[in-house]
Amino acid sequence: MRAIVFGGADIDDYSFCKKYINSENIIICCDRGLLHADRLEVKPDYIVGDFDSVADTLLKEYREKNFDIEEYPSHKNYTDLELGINIAIEKGADDIIIMGGIGSRIDHTFGNMHLLYMLLKKNIKACLINEHNYITLTNSxxxxxxxxxxxxxxxxxxxxxxxxxxxxxxxxxxxxxxxxxxxxxxxxxxxxxxxxxxxxxxxxxxxxxxx
Structure with missing residues (x-):
């Protein structure tokens, strides 16, 4: 089962996203990643994060529609993206595509590559993609x-x-x-x-x- 996990890094051209997404995917939005799902008109199954970067008006809209939202404190030991990935693992995903995980913050991008390593150790297929890059890891x-x-x-x-x-x-x-x-x-x-x-x-x- 495939999970699409949206992080908060900028996506300027959404055309690459559509070939990876279908109605059978689990859609998980991490904080500002909700913006990407909204622009793609993709219904999120789970919305998670401390919500320090998503627009209040957008989050309120999804709260009022009774979407599944898990809010965490800003002081925590996990990034919002890792929280979303953990949900994907809990739901049984064996293929995780991370969109909005490569951005101008090199520390976040490097940290997200470490999340790929965690998934590799769990034998879960995973990648980071944006308009210009596709990143995956292999140990075989x-x-x-x-x-x-x-x-x-x-x-x-x-x-x-x-x-x-x-x-x-x-x-x-x-x-x-x-x-x-x-x-x-x-x-x-x-x-x-x-x-x-x-x-x-x-x-x-x-x-x-x-x-």
């Missing part, structure tokens, strides 16, 4: 379909990565070691109809990016 094998010509960066995450193989890329690797503190893996290009990423030990961040 990953196949990229239909991405010929796209720029893809592959970097070690949370430590060195061993036994890294990249196939279908302009710069392939075979059973290589990728070390933290090096830029090897930035701005590779997919040259085949399918590309493959494999790591035997460790974790890789796989990032599609375009200007």
């Amino acid at each position: 094998k990953l196949k990229l379909k239909g991405d010929k010509g796209e720029t893809v960066s592959v970097l070690p995450f949370m430590g060195d990565a061993f036994g890294v193989t990249l196939k279908g890329f302009e710069y392939p690797l075979n059973d290589a070691t990728m070390k933290c503190g090096e830029s090897l893996g930035v701005s590779n290009v997919v040259v085949d109809d399918e590309a493959f990423v494999e790591v035997k030990e460790g974790c890789l961040a796989v990032m599609k990016a375009r200007d």
